[in-house]
Amino acid sequence: MKLIVFLVFILVFAGQSSAQIIIEEDVVTDTVDLFSPQVESTQPSNANMALAIALPGLGHYYLDRPVSAFSYMAVDIISLVGLIYSYGQSRNLAASAAAYAGTNAGASASVRDESYWRNVGNFMDSKEYNNVMKLNRSPGDMYVDPAMWWRWADESFQGEFNELRESSRRFQVASSFFLGALVLNRIVSFVDARTSGRRENRPPLSSISIKPDYTSANDAYGLKVGVDF
Numbered sequence: 001m002k003l004i005v006f007l008v009f010i011l012v013f014a015g016q017s018s019a020q021i022i023i024e025e026d027v028v029t030d031t032v033d034l035f036s037p038q039v040e041s042t043q044p045s046n047a048n049m050a051l052a053i054a055l056p057g058l059g060h061y062y063l064d065r066p067v068s069a070f071s072y073m074a075v076d077i078i079s080l081v082g083l084i085y086s087y088g089q090s091r092n093l094a095a096s097a098a099a100y101a102g103t104n105a106g107a108s109a110s111v112r113d114e115s116y117w118r119n120v121g122n123f124m125d126s127k128e129y130n131n132v133m134k135l136n137r138s139p140g141d142m143y144v145d146p147a148m149w150w151r152w153a154d155e156s157f158q159g160e161f162n163e164l165r166e167s168s169r170r171f172q173v174a175s176s177f178f179l180g181a182l183v184l185n186r187i188v189s190f191v192d193a194r195t196s197g198r199r200e201n202r203p204p205l206s207s208i209s210i211k212p213d214y215t216s217a218n219d220a221y222g223l224k225v226g227v228d229f
Helices: 002-034 046-054 058-062 066-105 114-122 126-135 155-200
Strands: 207-213 222-228
Touching (some): 058 066, 058 155, 066 114
Antiparallel strands (some): 207 222
């Protein structure tokens, strides 16, 4: 009888031990799945794309293509310098033309209306312009303020004024060209870097990681989210 009771006790204890081992194994398995060492994104992040657009060539440098990176950066620098220079020259020539008209025709150099300076270049004086407006039945476009009147002493002065304005327009067109080059360079660099990165299956410049946090108080574990650059 004692032998039977002892055997039953052994079987019950063994069953409880087996159940406990299974539960612990499940807990360990769940813990590994939940607190994986690092979960990283394999797709290019929006931050990477923004950096590639802001500085053409950055993506190519990361892909170990220094020649392409230098080319895109060089185009961007040249376009930026050209934009700043041409825009500044356009403004300086426009101001010089206005000052020239003020000195040689009595025009108001402080006027910023483009149509006013176009009329100064097309008509010898404000009286001729006002007469044309009367014939066109456009009295509202006449210059009635004496401060707006002008009169060229000679056509050569008027021609010099128009040449200054034409030079200003050419630099303005050049500034628009350089601005378009900056935009186009960014688009081409972005598409090229993105295509090359996918073809070479390279990871992004930055990654998002989720790691367990063992520093929480009261033995309560948490998650720590980090961004690596």
